[in-house]
Amino acid sequence: MQPVSYIANDRHPIALCEGNAAYPMGFHAYGVHSGLRAARFDMALLWSERPAIFSAMFTTNAVKAAPVLVTHDVAERGVCQAIVINSTNANAMTGSQGYQDAVAMQELMAQGLRLDPPLVAVASTGVIGVPLPMEIIRHGIQELTKSWETPTELGDGIDASHAILTTDTMPKTRAASVTLAGGTVHIGMMVKGSGMIHPQMATMLAFITTDAEIAKPMLDALVAQAVDKSFHRVSVDGDPSTNDMVLCLANGLSGVPVASDPDQEVFGQALIELMQYGARQIAQDGEGATHLLTVKVQGAVSEKDAALKARAAVRSSLVKSAVYGRDPNWGRVVAAVGSAGHEFDPNQVDLTMNGLNLLQAGQPLPFDEDRAKALMADTEVLFEVNLHAGSAQAEAWGCDLTERYVEINARYRT
Amino acid sequence: MQPVSYIANDRHPIALCEGNAAYPMGFHAYGVHSGLRAARFDMALLWSERPAIFSAMFTTNAVKAAPVLVTHDVAERGVCQAIVINSTNANAMTGSQGYQDAVAMQELMAQGLRLDPPLVAVASTGVIGVPLPMEIIRHGIQELTKSWETPTELGDGIDASHAILTTDTMPKTRAASVTLAGGTVHIGMMVKGSGMIHPQMATMLAFITTDAEIAKPMLDALVAQAVDKSFHRVSVDGDPSTNDMVLCLANGLSGVPVASDPDQEVFGQALIELMQYGARQIAQDGEGATHLLTVKVQGAVSEKDAALKARAAVRSSLVKSAVYGRDPNWGRVVAAVGSAGHEFDPNQVDLTMNGLNLLQAGQPLPFDEDRAKALMADTEVLFEVNLHAGSAQAEAWGCDLTERYVEINARYRT
Numbered sequence: 001m002q003p004v005s006y007i008a009n010d011r012h013p014i015a016l017c018e019g020n021a022a023y024p025m026g027f028h029a030y031g032v033h034s035g036l037r038a039a040r041f042d043m044a045l046l047w048s049e050r051p052a053i054f055s056a057m058f059t060t061n062a063v064k065a066a067p068v069l070v071t072h073d074v075a076e077r078g079v080c081q082a083i084v085i086n087s088t089n090a091n092a093m094t095g096s097q098g099y100q101d102a103v104a105m106q107e108l109m110a111q112g113l114r115l116d117p118p119l120v121a122v123a124s125t126g127v128i129g130v131p132l133p134m135e136i137i138r139h140g141i142q143e144l145t146k147s148w149e150t151p152t153e154l155g156d157g158i159d160a161s162h163a164i165l166t167t168d169t170m171p172k173t174r175a176a177s178v179t180l181a182g183g184t185v186h187i188g189m190m191v192k193g194s195g196m197i198h199p200q201m202a203t204m205l206a207f208i209t210t211d212a213e214i215a216k217p218m219l220d221a222l223v224a225q226a227v228d229k230s231f232h233r234v235s236v237d238g239d240p241s242t243n244d245m246v247l248c249l250a251n252g253l254s255g256v257p258v259a260s261d262p263d264q265e266v267f268g269q270a271l272i273e274l275m276q277y278g279a280r281q282i283a284q285d286g287e288g289a290t291h292l293l294t295v296k297v298q299g300a301v302s303e304k305d306a307a308l309k310a311r312a313a314v315r316s317s318l319v320k321s322a323v324y325g326r327d328p329n330w331g332r333v334v335a336a337v338g339s340a341g342h343e344f345d346p347n348q349v350d351l352t353m354n355g356l357n358l359l360q361a362g363q364p365l366p367f368d369e370d371r372a373k374a375l376m377a378d379t380e381v382l383f384e385v386n387l388h389a390g391s392a393q394a395e396a397w398g399c400d401l402t403e404r405y406v407e408i409n410a411r412y413r414t
Numbered sequence: 415m416q417p418v419s420y421i422a423n424d425r426h427p428i429a430l431c432e433g434n435a436a437y438p439m440g441f442h443a444y445g446v447h448s449g450l451r452a453a454r455f456d457m458a459l460l461w462s463e464r465p466a467i468f469s470a471m472f473t474t475n476a477v478k479a480a481p482v483l484v485t486h487d488v489a490e491r492g493v494c495q496a497i498v499i500n501s502t503n504a505n506a507m508t509g510s511q512g513y514q515d516a517v518a519m520q521e522l523m524a525q526g527l528r529l530d531p532p533l534v535a536v537a538s539t540g541v542i543g544v545p546l547p548m549e550i551i552r553h554g555i556q557e558l559t560k561s562w563e564t565p566t567e568l569g570d571g572i573d574a575s576h577a578i579l580t581t582d583t584m585p586k587t588r589a590a591s592v593t594l595a596g597g598t599v600h601i602g603m604m605v606k607g608s609g610m611i612h613p614q615m616a617t618m619l620a621f622i623t624t625d626a627e628i629a630k631p632m633l634d635a636l637v638a639q640a641v642d643k644s645f646h647r648v649s650v651d652g653d654p655s656t657n658d659m660v661l662c663l664a665n666g667l668s669g670v671p672v673a674s675d676p677d678q679e680v681f682g683q684a685l686i687e688l689m690q691y692g693a694r695q696i697a698q699d700g701e702g703a704t705h706l707l708t709v710k711v712q713g714a715v716s717e718k719d720a721a722l723k724a725r726a727a728v729r730s731s732l733v734k735s736a737v738y739g740r741d742p743n744w745g746r747v748v749a750a751v752g753s754a755g756h757e758f759d760p761n762q763v764d765l766t767m768n769g770l771n772l773l774q775a776g777q778p779l780p781f782d783e784d785r786a787k788a789l790m791a792d793t794e795v796l797f798e799v800n801l802h803a804g805s806a807q808a809e810a811w812g813c814d815l816t817e818r819y820v821e822i823n824a825r826y827r828t
Contacts, residue, residue, distance in 0.1 A: 060753075062753075062755075063751075063752030095776050095777055129744070321819075321822075321824045324820065325824030331506075331507060335477055335506075335542065335656050339474075339475050344476050347509055362507060362509055364544075401820055402824075405731075406738065406817050410735045410741065410815075411739050
């Protein structure tokens with residue numbers, strides 16, 4: 001596949017490229033139409049040729065869907081060889097029957113692949129509170145097994161990337177080649193989500209694969225670090241869903257180890273860049289969105305504080321509405337940044353919007369309204385805030401709030 | 415004035431009634447048209463015949479407006495006799511000039527009333543980042559002084575209740591008579607706010623007066639308790655503005671002391687009921703709102719946890735959109751409740767909407783969609799969630815999210 005962007009120097013040999021979760025060696029991903037949906041792919045299988053080290057992060061919502069509970073147990077054991085995924089039904093708030101259904105999904109898929117059930121993870125996304133239609137799920141698993149038994153291009157991950165979508169308007173995938181001391185490793189990703197909390201028909205799911213040889217504690221740490229700098233900084237509605245998962249499988253098939261620095265740092269950076277790409281894609285594809293909104297907070301006392309403030313700003317309904325209306329309304333951005341984290345001196349704050357200076361040392365600058373509006377006609381709006389309180393920085397990503405968002409979410413079931 | 419509702423028994427002799435901040439003995443409130451606005455009252459004076467014990471709570475936003483800083487100093491001293499208020503301009507993010515202007519407002523008003531400046535508090539609400547037009551403010555203070563010098567019905571607080579409004583569609587006032595051991599005391603209130611964070615043209619301001627004789631530490635504690643159970647549980651946009659204030663003056667003119675229980679408890683309860691009334695009024699008058707949304711969380715491990723969860727639910731864009739669309743979408747409510755505070759068992763949760771059972775012990779109940787929609791046609795929607803995890807409960811108040819909200823906030827400056 002063609003490299004999309006290179007971020008390469010002597011210490012940083014990472015090449016981002018097109019590709020998905022089937023990109024690394026020994027990974028295959030299949031998508032089928034089971035009948036959950038009228039006429040679109042709706043179930044997927046991600047499979048590794050051998051058992052993979054497994055790192056997982058789950059929603060912090062107290063209401064956890066049944067597949068979250070099942071996959072949590074797989075993650076506790078730390079090894080996974082396959083993930084079966086369905087869209088349209090979240091299998092959440094479905095009681096003990098829902099848990100039994102998630103276990104049945106795991107067992108049926110394991111049977112098809114001739115694996116021990118504890119090697120199979122389960123992920124679901126879609127409507128809450130409706131029992132899984134198990135006949136359809138069973139049929140889908142049969143179809144996935146057939147695809148898996150006749151290896152062809154079907155395992156290239158493209159159908160799978162579509163099958164996991166709900167209200168998303170586009171599949172979200174990316175891959176990376178990473179040059180380490182011992183050779184090249186590959187990382188692949190497929191993601192879905194057009195909101196962080198969409199109990200009706202959405203959720204954030206991310207599946208990341210790599211052929212690197214890496215120990216579980218290091219993979220756990222690097223995945224947690226990357227999630228913290230990516231998916232934890234995106235907001236469409238503001239809250240975690242009942243079904244969110246980030247699952248990462250490392251099967252070691254490249255034979256190239258990630259054991260210590262500088263390899264560890266480079267590999268960790270590649271995970272960050274991939275997941276940040278995925279996070280931006282989710283924000284951009286937010287329900288009803290017309291703009292990707294990025295807020296970068298600089299000069300903060302810590303990265304954590306910068307991230308808190310940036311997230312408060314991308315989450316603010318007033319900031320989001322102003323971006324939609326192409327209004328360079330810096331007061332809303334500064335007030336939102338001020339609502340979270342450590343105190344700072346408002347008289348020190350600088351602010352720019354897509355490069356245009358709006359505020360310097362707390363003083364509003366005169367600016368050309370027409371030029372500002374023209375800058376906001378672009379589909380991306382970047383606010384950069386410098387607090388001059390320290391040297392840390394962080395970005396967060398969101399989208400604008402539109403009448404269409406309200407329409408989608410007010411009229412959803414009618 | 416006529417009592418509006420009685421909440422009276424032997425231990426609880428509180429009568430809510432129509433009335434405003436000028437209701438208690440010795441308080442007067444005036445409103446004038448200074449010229450900040452085209453043709454509406456825009457400046458107000460609240461004055462006590464003698465210096466009053468002063469309790470104040472301010473925005474937690476790191477970006478604090480100049481009047482917040484000036485009034486904070488008054489609160490530190492603990493005595494206040496007058497508050498001068500302007501709408502349309504927040505005097506926030508206005509640098510050192512803004513601070514000098516707020517001090518000048520304090521000094522000019524003090525001069526007119528022949529008071530020491532430290533006895534005068536200042537409050538502002540309106541646009542951020544625009545210098546106060548001091549010529550107009552000076553004129554307004556002259557007009558307020560004239561009204562004060564010729565005591566007539568002008569001091570009845572009605573004009574003042576209008577003068578403090580911005581995007582509000584109605585004045586928000588209430589009063590109470592409270593029968594204590596030593597006699598009757600009175601409490602009055604005027605409030606403004608159609609959002610918690612509206613840096614363009616709004617903010618929450620509450621002015622509460624009483625003729626009770628009460629020591630500052632007790633007043634501080636009772637005001638903090640009441641704010642925690644009222645204004646801290648309302649959300650329109652979700653965040654505090656740069657200018658939020660709750661100011662309470664107690665001038666003792668009734669001669670009736672509040673010194674210990676049961677008087678302390680009764681007086682505290684009256685403050686809670688008044689402020690909860692104000693909180694509901696603010697939620698109901700949220701920008702673009704068509705429904706008052708109340709979420710009551712019961713069976714929680716603590717009141718704090720119940721309040722956190724209730725606030726998460728009234729703040730959720732998805733819950734707010736569903737209420738607007740008259741969609742009894744209980745999944746969104748449960749997921750929002752699950753996103754905050756302590757874990758709980760989703761399989762125990764009961765949920766009703768305006769009395770209709772939607773969920774029992776975590777199991778969705780069949781219900782008549784048409785009947786549910788009809789129940790939601792009312793202007794008030796109440797979700798009651800029982801977690802069955804403890805015995806504590808709390809309510810929070812918000813409003814629905816409408817296309818009109820987006821329109822108001824996207825098109826505001828155009």
